[in-house]
Amino acid sequence: MLSKSTVALAGLLTAGTLLAGCSKETAAPAYPTPQATAASPQNATVANGVMMQGFYWDVPLSTPAGTWWQNLGAKATELKAAGITAMWIPPAYKGSGKNDVGYGVYDRYDLGEFNQKGTVATRYGTIGQLQSAIGALHGQGIQVYEDMVMNHLTSADNQELANNQYNVYTSFTYPGRNNTYSNYQWHWYNFSATQQAPNNGWYQWAAYDFQPYANGDAYDNLLGSEIRYNDINNANETIGWGNWITTKLNLDGYRLDATKHIQTTYLNRWLDAVKTNGRFAVSEAWFRNLQDMNNYAAATGGRTSLFDVPLHYTFADMSNGNGSWDMRGLQFAGFTEANGALSVSFVDNHDTDQTGGALFSPVSNLKMLAYAYILTREKGYPCVFYKDYYEYGLGAQLKKLMQVRQANAYGAATEYTSVNDADVYAYSRAGDASHKGLLVLLNDGGSSRSKGITTPFKSATLTDQTGNVSGTVTTNASGYATFSVPARGYAVWVPTGATTTMLPPTSGTTAVTFNVTYSNTTSGQDVYVVGSTAQLGSWNAASAIKLSGAAYPKWSGTVNLTSNTAVQYKYLRKDAAGNVLWEGGANRAFTPSGTTTTRTDTWQN
Incomplete structure (x- = not known):
């Protein structure tokens, strides 16, 4: 979700609402009712994979490698070596101008190819640079997920009279593209409402067709002209576009923006039509409440993963407590624990990190404790934030954790509810036939701590793979030993002599x-x-x-x-x-x- 000005439903009504039928729309499609299905991991992900959000708000227009696309392509080799297996890239299509970060969508078919809105390139570069970057990422075995913004358009080409009532900019004819790839045009009857300059007032002429989840909070953070998916023409066009961009960019998956603002039954239809052949999808459905997350997972029938928003706010509470928060709040936490097969866990993203944004809620303190949590956990598909890795200087520590994840984060998980206290949280993975497992300790207190823990590792010698604690610890025949963790820090204890999987010979x-x-x-x-x-x-x-x-x-x-x-x-x-x-x-x-x-x-x- 982009950082948009918050607009309550009441504000829409005072702007002048007329819930009238639009003569130029077609009948509402009868989409099937979603069924709550048992979720299973989406097969586009790899074992112990780690996704990276490959951008942040207002990334620079130029980097030492060139454009942002060239920057991502240049980092493919080092990110593969670090343990990144998938890259979430920003909206790749033309926005309101060269500076638009992509969420102010103007033309979804212009990937930096046509002279529109005063520029050929998007903020991130040209279509050729984008395809080269994807090729470089694929060359390292890194999957690519495109950010799909499907609920609105902005910066129309012309003004028109909407519903014989409002003079608004809702005519999208794309003269610069001249019908290349698609001749579909958008007009006022394709939308339900629009936000217009100079005062960003809202004008609405048709009812929103998305569900008012969570007591109506789906009505906040709207932007531009809101697309109506009750219109079968809009519905079919957006499916066609989804398949087009998938082929054009050879995509492995999708991040779906602001899905609370998209008709859920239509979103299910889109996923069924576009997310084929094992591709991955994760939706941004921004619910702080776990029950709301579970309800949305049921409504989408397991078709899409969801970002674990409740877990992010748990980390934000830990950060804001800055040592005073009770670490037992990490036990069985978030949507990740409730529905790990459909959870994408994260610490921060472009919205939570954006100062002044509607979702600003950064994990400023103890951030590496949060990353140690998601990168060693049995459940969830963790996402690392580019800005944390490169701009905030956490890359070396994150790389070490990802390497530990790939080598040791396997097997049954144990929550140590009788051991944990207000300062220290412990969690282990038992390992399997090829991997020795791990024990992670997190400490938000002001002094180092030691904990006596019965681990799955019997008569084993363990070392802290993070380098935060020196020396070794040897467990007894029951797996018991005392383990240390530094103040305001973390340790990941791993049995020495880890088994390696033998690969077949590659000669010939x-x-x-x-x-x-x-x-x-x-x-x-x-x-x-x-x-x-x-x-x-x-x-x-x-x-x-x-x-x-x-x-x-x-x-x-x-x-x-x-x-x-x-x-x-x-x-x-x-x-x-x-x-x-x-x-x-x-x-x-x-x-x-x-x-x-x-x-x-x-x-x-």
Whole structure:
């Protein structure tokens, strides 16, 4: 959710509300009623994966690497090494101008390609730089989630008379794009209300079609012209756009903005139509109350993960207490504990960090304790904030925690309710056949502490992998020992001699013949294969392997790949000018073996 001016429902009514039918709309679609289903982890995520929010409010227009897209691309290798497995990128489409951070959406089909609103590039760069950044991230095996803003548009091209009552800027015709990619235009009857300069007053002519969750708080923080998804044309267009941008950018998933302001039954339909082939989705449904979170998870039927807002505010309370807060409040906390399979845990984000923003609630104190909590926990998909990693100087500590997470955060979890006290919180993971587990202690007190704990680790020697406590601790035959944690600090105790998983040998190569059937080409267009290894171009479209169309519509080519090494790949279409169309669907995957093998595929739409 972007930081918008708070507008109460009463303010909308005083602005002059007329709940009248719009003659140019079509009948409301009958979307199926969502069912509360058992949630399961979305299969786009990887074991013990960590997402990064790859931006913050008002990122610089230029960096030492160039634009923001170039900056993210340049950091792909180091982020992979640190343990980042997915990147949430900011809204990639044209906003109100060069300085717009992307949430003031003007044209969802302009990814920095057309001269509109006084600029070709968005705040983050051009479409070519964006695609190169995604290629670099994919080349390191990092998934990419795009920020999808679907509830409003801003900065219309022209003014028009809405409902024979209001002269408002609600006409979006996109002359600079001239119908490229889509000829859909937006007018007043596609919206329910709009916020207009110079006083940001609200004008409303149709009822909002989203549910008033949590006693009506869905009516706060509206912006621009609010889209009506009761209009089947808007509904279908937004699904079409979702599939278009997924293919255009080869996306692995989505972060959905301000979903309380989107008709929930339509959101479910959008997810069913767009989030296919194992792609991931997480929704920003900003509920402080855990029951409201659970209700929304039921209403969306497990289709989307949710950011754990209640857990963020628990961390904010810990931060504001700055040593006086009762650390037992971390026991079984938040939506992460209640529904871990659908939870994305986070400490801070662009909204909570933005001074003066409506959601400003930073975890300023004891922040690394909060990160140690989410990065070692059994449940939840943790998200690291770019600004914490790079701008606030926490990168080295976060990298160490992510490495510990990948090596040791496995197996059954234990909450030490009889051990924890007002200052110290303890939690362990028992490990599994390949990983030795861990014991984490968090201390918000002003002095170092020691705790006697019966761990899952019997007759084991443990060291603190964070480096915050020196020396070793050896447990007895029952797993009991006394463990230390520094003042206002954390420690992650890990058994020494951790088991490593043996990988198959990678020597030798396999001659892999790729065959794909695809007929949607014209003169000058060719089909290529590209993938996760250097031999397949490291997801860089410029380095993709060209296939032969001699047996058209079958395209074929043979590439020598390292044997017994897992590979992901996709096909793309490219012309001489470098215009690229990626096939849809999830990445294809296999492990080459033997001297030769053949992949026979059909292009995924």
